[in-house]
Amino acid sequence: MKLFTDEIVKRLEKLLEMDASDIESLLQTPTDTTMGDYSLPCFKLAKTLRKAPPLIAQELADNIEKGPPFEKIEAVKGYLNFFVARGALAETVLTQVLEQGARYGESDAGKGKAVVMDYSSPNIAKPLGIHHIRGTMIGNALYRIFKVLGYTPVGLNYLGDWGTQFGQLMVSYKRRESELSRGDITVKELLDLYVEFHNESDEERLDDEARAWFKKLEDGDPEAVSLWEKFREESLKEFQRVYDRLGVTFDSYVGESGFIEQSQDVIRRMKEAGVAVESEGAMVVDLEQYDMPPCLLQKKDGTTLYATRDIAAAEYRRETYKFDQLLYVVGSQQKLHFRQVFKVLELIGHTWAQRCHHVDFGMLSFTGGTFSTRRGKILFLEDVLDRAVELAREIIDEKNPTLENKDEVAEMVGVGAVIFGDIKHRRNKDIVFDWDTALNFDGETGPYLQYSCVRLGGILRKYGKKLPTTADLSLLTADEERTLITLLGDFPRQIRRAAEQYEPSIVASYLLDLAGTFNTFYQKHRVISDDADLTAARLLLVSALRTVIRKGLDLLGIKCPERM
RNA sequence: GCGCCUGUAGCUCAGUAGGAUAGAGCAUCGGUUUCCUAAACCGGAGGUCGCAGGUUCGAAUCCUGCCAGGCGUACCA
Numbered sequence: 001m002k003l004f005t006d007e008i009v010k011r012l013e014k015l016l017e018m019d020a021s022d023i024e025s026l027l028q029t030p031t032d033t034t035m036g037d038y039s040l041p042c043f044k045l046a047k048t049l050r051k052a053p054p055l056i057a058q059e060l061a062d063n064i065e066k067g068p069p070f071e072k073i074e075a076v077k078g079y080l081n082f083f084v085a086r087g088a089l090a091e092t093v094l095t096q097v098l099e100q101g102a103r104y105g106e107s108d109a110g111k112g113k114a115v116v117m118d119y120s121s122p123n124i125a126k127p128l129g130i131h132h133i134r135g136t137m138i139g140n141a142l143y144r145i146f147k148v149l150g151y152t153p154v155g156l157n158y159l160g161d162w163g164t165q166f167g168q169l170m171v172s173y174k175r176r177e178s179e180l181s182r183g184d185i186t187v188k189e190l191l192d193l194y195v196e197f198h199n200e201s202d203e204e205r206l207d208d209e210a211r212a213w214f215k216k217l218e219d220g221d222p223e224a225v226s227l228w229e230k231f232r233e234e235s236l237k238e239f240q241r242v243y244d245r246l247g248v249t250f251d252s253y254v255g256e257s258g259f260i261e262q263s264q265d266v267i268r269r270m271k272e273a274g275v276a277v278e279s280e281g282a283m284v285v286d287l288e289q290y291d292m293p294p295c296l297l298q299k300k301d302g303t304t305l306y307a308t309r310d311i312a313a314a315e316y317r318r319e320t321y322k323f324d325q326l327l328y329v330v331g332s333q334q335k336l337h338f339r340q341v342f343k344v345l346e347l348i349g350h351t352w353a354q355r356c357h358h359v360d361f362g363m364l365s366f367t368g369g370t371f372s373t374r375r376g377k378i379l380f381l382e383d384v385l386d387r388a389v390e391l392a393r394e395i396i397d398e399k400n401p402t403l404e405n406k407d408e409v410a411e412m413v414g415v416g417a418v419i420f421g422d423i424k425h426r427r428n429k430d431i432v433f434d435w436d437t438a439l440n441f442d443g444e445t446g447p448y449l450q451y452s453c454v455r456l457g458g459i460l461r462k463y464g465k466k467l468p469t470t471a472d473l474s475l476l477t478a479d480e481e482r483t484l485i486t487l488l489g490d491f492p493r494q495i496r497r498a499a500e501q502y503e504p505s506i507v508a509s510y511l512l513d514l515a516g517t518f519n520t521f522y523q524k525h526r527v528i529s530d531d532a533d534l535t536a537a538r539l540l541l542v543s544a545l546r547t548v549i550r551k552g553l554d555l556l557g558i559k560c561p562e563r564m
Numbered sequence: 565g566c567g568c569c570u571g572u573a574g575c576u577c578a579g580u581a582g583g584a585u586a587g588a589g590c591a592u593c594g595g596u597u598u599c600c601u602a603a604a605c606c607g608g609a610g611g612u613c614g615c616a617g618g619u620u621c622g623a624a625u626c627c628u629g630c631c632a633g634g635c636g637u638a639c640c641a
Contacts, residue, residue: 031584041583043621053621077584123641160641282639291567299639306641335568336636362569363635395603425577428569430634437576441603443589444577451603459600497580509578516588523605564603
């Protein structure tokens with residue numbers, strides 16, 4: 001759409017004594033397409049020209065060069081509005097979408113640049129809860145978004161697979177070994193053990209025991225290591241099952257346990273460099289001059305902390321991937337932690353610290369408080385998916401009983417509803433989980449977008465023939481058609497914005513806007529009619545819409561059925 | 565206490581680099597199906613954009629103060 005603004009700037013340049021780039025920066029798109037495709041607010045010009053804005057707009061409207069590609073240039077109050085000829089706009093946008101197909105919106109802007117992202121990163125031995133969906137799906141969407149912009153995304157699942165909690169788990173496990181020793185143990189059973197540990201009244205004595213077990217693990221005691229391996233393996237197996245349903249993938253599963261040795265090395269180097277100092281028996285980096293509490297690297301007893309492991313991991317990632325950006329898709333509770341880690345990286349001379357970003361997101365709570373794994377107060381992600389799929393199945397039985405692949409469709413719709421219900425919110429908002437909302441498939445939901453897609457597909461199916469290759473697109477004159485074309489043209493920009501702001505919800509909002517306009521259009525107008533020319537033009541629009549909605553859903557990690 | 569985030573319709577939220585009458589969905593009330601899938605569409609009702617100042621031709625948007633909620637604030641992650 002750049003060519004239209006270029007043309008506007010060219011014509012305005014003749015009337016205004018301003019640089020082209022200044023004029024361009026004043027241009028904006030009206031909130032409502034009935035007010036045109038581009039507009040120039042004349043308020044800022046009032047000062048230099050010493051005239052009232054409406055008068056300036058009117059004079060510009062009178063004197064500006066008219067003609068294609070604009071069908072109308074008019075002054076409204078203090079604005080000069082430009083209407084691109086419907087045919088020209090539609091031609092530009094639709095041919096692009098139809099030619100590029102599923103690649104529409106993609107670019108090579110990020111060619112040769114790796115964007116490494118750390119997302120999902122659950123703790124071993126605990127099941128994935130509904131609260132994990134946020135980081136997991138935001139990360140997954142960013143992965144897909146950066147990929148279509150030409151970047152080389154690298155997905156890391158930085159598993160929480162190290163720490164004293166494993167000692168705790170081992171204590172509980174050992175106590176019940178006889179009843180549990182039949183081989184496999186499920187993650188839910190591990191969770192029970194964990195909860196049981198924290199329910200013990202005799203916590204203090206058990207804590208000592210737990211520390212002893214963790215120490216054994218660190219020292220490579222065969223029994224401890226084998227238990228740990230078993231927990232890790234079982235957990236990964238279950239995580240994988242859920243990730244498969246969600247369509248989420250990772251390029252690496254190296255967790256915290258992979259950085260134990262390097263952590264010691266980090267501490268040694270930082271001591272030598274004088275960055276780390278002893279304080280109250282611990283090793284810390286003083287950050288007072290940066291208005292932050294000290295960053296703790298090592299406890300009194302010599303063991304490392306997660307900040308140390310994060311620093312070691314960051315160095316490893318830089319070394320391994322030579323990333324352009326390193327994104328931590330992690331809850332906003334850890335904001336301070338990442339500010340500290342990034343600052344420490346900077347202090348030890350890593351100029352790439354400024355390429356690290358904490359992509360934070362709000363908390364998920366539910367009516368009745370926050371989730372607490374420790375107390376077993378957790379809503380399993382799989383259970384939520386199951387209920388959603390079950391409900392989707394019921395609705396299909398009711399609305400489309402003859403559908404062939406009901407189970408497959410129910411899976412797509414149910415899972416899509418859960419994913420979209422989360423990802424449509426802006427990242428930094430806290431969300432209250434509520435079954436009624438999660439299981440609602442009406443309105444601004446995943447199923448609504450899928451349904452829109454199915455309707456679009458239905459039209460093409462009904463037409464049955466090969467799409468016309470050309471059509472008189474100037475026939476697309478209805479308000480909705482005009483808006484749809486403008487929106488379609490805006491898709492690439494929305495993808496870019498989503499990447500710049502690390503905000504998949506931008507794509508989600510865009511899709512709702514697009515689908516909403518389409519459904520209004522669908523209600524008011526028939527695509528396939530006796531008017532062959534109009535039918536041809538609308539079919540091309542429909543095809544383009546389907547392409548873009550599918551693509552947008554794909555970026556969010558949501559699948560779309562043919563029928564539902 | 566200090567720091568960060570949030571506060572827009574009964575509820576959940578959107579609101580692009582300050583711009584045109586503040587928009588959706590849910591819920592509610594009423595309407596639409598011989599017609600490309602009614603998981604849809606249309607209409608009604610619902611607002612001191614937390615409060616008070618300020619900057620500006622113009623503020624939900626920027627600045628200051630206050631109020632409310634959330635998160636964080638040295639040996640958990």
